[in-house]
Amino acid sequence: LLDRLVKDVVAEIDHFDTEKFIPILQDRIKMTNPFVRQFLLGWISVLNSVPNIQLVNYLASFLDGLLSMLSDHKSDLQKETEIVLDEFLREIKAEKGDRCDYGPIINILIKHCTSG
Secondary structure, eight states, rough: HHHHHHHHHHSSSSSOOOOHHHHHHHHTTOOOHHHHHHHHHHHOOOHSSTTTTGGGGGHHHHHHHHHHHHTTOOOHHHHHHHHHHHHHHHHHTTTTTTOOOOHHHHHHHHHHOOOO
């Protein structure tokens, strides 16, 4: 309940400091606990739905962690990750990432495609 309330508040404020949030996300997204992963996916999804927050511009900062979540043993977590990644792909196709640096994103994708 508290998590939902905080998400609602963040979604309604005019200025969310994405620059301060991203380092926290980068640190936590490496965790393998499925509950932490689900919590993070919820936050990523909410923040990505806020029109004035261009989370796609920071995608390279946490894409590696998102792609790692696709191999989680919980199928519902995999599905939720696919939904989040699909939304980012739609934004990239629609060129919503006005400051998005695609080079690091491509390198992360290559790393995941050639590993395993």
